[in-house]
Amino acid sequence: METDGHQLDTRVRVVTPENIAFQYRVAGPFRRLPAYLIDLALRIVVGAATLFGLSFVFGVIGLGNLGLGLWLVLFFFPLTWFYGGVFETFWNGQTPGKRIMRIRVLSVEGQAINASQAVLRNILRVVDALPSFYLLGLVSAAMNDRFQRLGDLACGTMVVCEEPHRLRDVARVNEPEVLRLAAAIPAGFQPDRTLARALAVYVGRRGHFMPSRRVQIARYVGVPLRERLGLPQSTNLDHLLCALYSRAFVTDGEPESTSSLTAEVADGDSPFAAVAAIPVGEAR
Amino acid sequence: MKVSDLLEARREKWRTLEELCGRLEARGRRRMDAPLVSRFAALYRSACADLALADAYQLPQETIRYLHQLVGRAHNQLYRSRLFRLRTWGRQLLVDVPQRLFRDRALRLAFFIFWGVFLLSAALGYSRPEFARHVVGKETMNRVEEMYSKPVDDQNPAFRGGMMGLYIANNAGIGLRCFAMGLLFGIFGLLDTIQNASMLGGIFGHMATTSQSDNFFRFVTAHGPFELTAIVMAAGAGMRMGFSLLDTKGLTRIASLRRAAMESVPTMGAFVVLFMMAALIEAFISPSSLPYAVKFGIFVFSIVTLVFYFVFLGYPREGHRAVG
Numbered sequence: 288m289e290t291d292g293h294q295l296d297t298r299v300r301v302v303t304p305e306n307i308a309f310q311y312r313v314a315g316p317f318r319r320l321p322a323y324l325i326d327l328a329l330r331i332v333v334g335a336a337t338l339f340g341l342s343f344v345f346g347v348i349g350l351g352n353l354g355l356g357l358w359l360v361l362f363f364f365p366l367t368w369f370y371g372g373v374f375e376t377f378w379n380g381q382t383p384g385k386r387i388m389r390i391r392v393l394s395v396e397g398q399a400i401n402a403s404q405a406v407l408r409n410i411l412r413v414v415d416a417l418p419s420f421y422l423l424g425l426v427s428a429a430m431n432d433r434f435q436r437l438g439d440l441a442c443g444t445m446v447v448c449e450e451p452h453r454l455r456d457v458a459r460v461n462e463p464e465v466l467r468l469a470a471a472i473p474a475g476f477q478p479d480r481t482l483a484r485a486l487a488v489y490v491g492r493r494g495h496f497m498p499s500r501r502v503q504i505a506r507y508v509g510v511p512l513r514e515r516l517g518l519p520q521s522t523n524l525d526h527l528l529c530a531l532y533s534r535a536f537v538t539d540g541e542p543e544s545t546s547s548l549t550a551e552v553a554d555g556d557s558p559f560a561a562v563a564a565i566p567v568g569e570a571r
Numbered sequence: 572m573k574v575s576d577l578l579e580a581r582r583e584k585w586r587t588l589e590e591l592c593g594r595l596e597a598r599g600r601r602r603m604d605a606p607l608v609s610r611f612a613a614l615y616r617s618a619c620a621d622l623a624l625a626d627a628y629q630l631p632q633e634t635i636r637y638l639h640q641l642v643g644r645a646h647n648q649l650y651r652s653r654l655f656r657l658r659t660w661g662r663q664l665l666v667d668v669p670q671r672l673f674r675d676r677a678l679r680l681a682f683f684i685f686w687g688v689f690l691l692s693a694a695l696g697y698s699r700p701e702f703a704r705h706v707v708g709k710e711t712m713n714r715v716e717e718m719y720s721k722p723v724d725d726q727n728p729a730f731r732g733g734m735m736g737l738y739i740a741n742n743a744g745i746g747l748r749c750f751a752m753g754l755l756f757g758i759f760g761l762l763d764t765i766q767n768a769s770m771l772g773g774i775f776g777h778m779a780t781t782s783q784s785d786n787f788f789r790f791v792t793a794h795g796p797f798e799l800t801a802i803v804m805a806a807g808a809g810m811r812m813g814f815s816l817l818d819t820k821g822l823t824r825i826a827s828l829r830r831a832a833m834e835s836v837p838t839m840g841a842f843v844v845l846f847m848m849a850a851l852i853e854a855f856i857s858p859s860s861l862p863y864a865v866k867f868g869i870f871v872f873s874i875v876t877l878v879f880y881f882v883f884l885g886y887p888r889e890g891h892r893a894v895g
Contacts, residue, residue: 353733364739364744451640452636452640454634480629535573
């Protein structure tokens with residue numbers, strides 16, 4: 288894990304053993320509180336149900352006290368102290384509440400937590416709950432950039448969000464004006480890297496704005512580009528950016544201009560080709 | 572090659588990896604055969620490579636976020652948490668914990684504070700009748716006196732089973748709480764220990780002066796050693812954590828705390844086991860009508876066991892250099 292020198296928001300970087308850095312968003316109190324409340328409700332329901340069941344069963348055969356004792360040992364004590372620890376060990380850092388809220392406990396290095404960490408961070412909960420309403424835990428979480436409560440600090444753990452992202456296709460702009468404009472742009476023109484990124488961000492967000500506002504926003508980049516490409520003044524700037532975007536990101540069916548990127552992509556493919564040939568359906 | 576082509580080429584692999592992740596999350600590693608696992612690993616590495624080159628490929632932000640999530644998800648399945656292993660736990664409890672505790676200064680401090688305060692409080696409770704009522708509280712003291720007003724009688728096994736549950740849940744709970752409180756620089760653990768010791772000492776001292784003293788000592792003899800040792804261990808383990816924040820031995824405070832906390836987990840296991848053994852004795856032997864000699868025999872046996880555990884198993888050995 289990188290030290291936090293360049294961490295501005297709630298994203299933390301995790302470096303995998305493959306030496307790739309990927310990002311997690313750490314979960315703040317507003318994500319963790321509902322998870323805690325769900326777990327609390329579950330504990331109360333299970334505790335009450337088993338208490339009722341055991342006292343009933345043992346009461347019928349006249350051993351009510353034994354039933355109570357068994358409940359204390361088998362349910363009350365474990366539910367009070369080891370509920371979170373056991374779930375987080377066997378469910379890979381999640382309790383039922385955390386699973387519903389899509390959060391997970393990881394070690395600060397980004398690895399899965401081990402049994403000791405899972406158990407201890409849940410026992411140290413009593414300290415975080417001091418003096419009441421988890422005040423100490425909140426203060427501690429506010430004072431570091433991974434929202435760690437004291438139990439997390441002691442165990443070297445953090446809670447991260449697991450956001451579901453769907454794989455979408457590259458956004459395509461199919462308005463006829465844009466396609467016409469794209470054809471008018473000189474074939475040799477390729478947006479450079481920074482411009483391409485700006486274009487992608489713009490196209491990704493333009494759906495949120497009215498057409499007049501789009502033109503306003505597009506002006507900063509659009510006006511210099513329009514002059515450089517020698518397009519008429521009447522060209523719609525919004526459409527111009529979209530056309531350039533299509534040129535950069537979407538294949539138009541024409542033969543490729545050879546770029547170094549093509550070779551790179553082809554190379555990236557090969558090491559895995561042999562293994563990738565095994566069909567997935569086999570194990571079913 | 573345009574981005575849309577690249578996505579088209581990769582879509583298949585990413586989708587497969589996603590599917591394998593879903594399968595692993597649902598059923599666990601055991602249900603997957605070897606070729607599929609190696610396929611999973613290969614796909615994961617290839618997704619890692621894609622993520623690393625995302626910038627060079629000029630992938631859109633949306634896709635990069637997707638890749639971060641995909642790699643994270645697969646990473647979590649590939650590097651899973653280690654489960655409890657009984658064999659390593661046995662080794663920890665019988666070899667590592669005593670070795671570490673023998674040299675643990677926090678435990679020694681907890682031991683001396685507990686017994687010091689306990690004896691002082693007992694002496695005061697014995698010599699001054701009003702001391703125990705002030706320290707322990709009038710109501711509790713009256714309840715204790717009433718509890719031992721009649722000789723311990725042989726209750727039925729079901730009732731004893733109930734009491735055992737109560738003792739385990741209550742006493743181990745107190746121990747775990749005392750342990751956790753140690754985290755706050757050891758101060759709260761210290762206060763907790765002093766409070767426990769003065770209460771218990773007060774009760775012992777006071778009960779010795781009353782007419783119920785015979786019943787009282789007959790009851791507490793057998794389980795006393797295990798229970799009181801467990802409380803001292805809990806306090807000591809907690810203080811170990813708290814003091815690691817003050818004496819960091821050259822590490823950062825958080826790193827020092829992390830090390831001490833991880834080391835304290837097996838100790839925690841040891842004192843919970845001790846509490847359970849004490850509860851077992853307290854529920855089934857202490858209130859029984861067995862002759863006092865048997866109870867005293869158990870008292871001696873407990874002390875010998877504890878000495879064996881802490882001194883014999885704990886005495887520094889070659890090759891086992893526990894850090895103090």
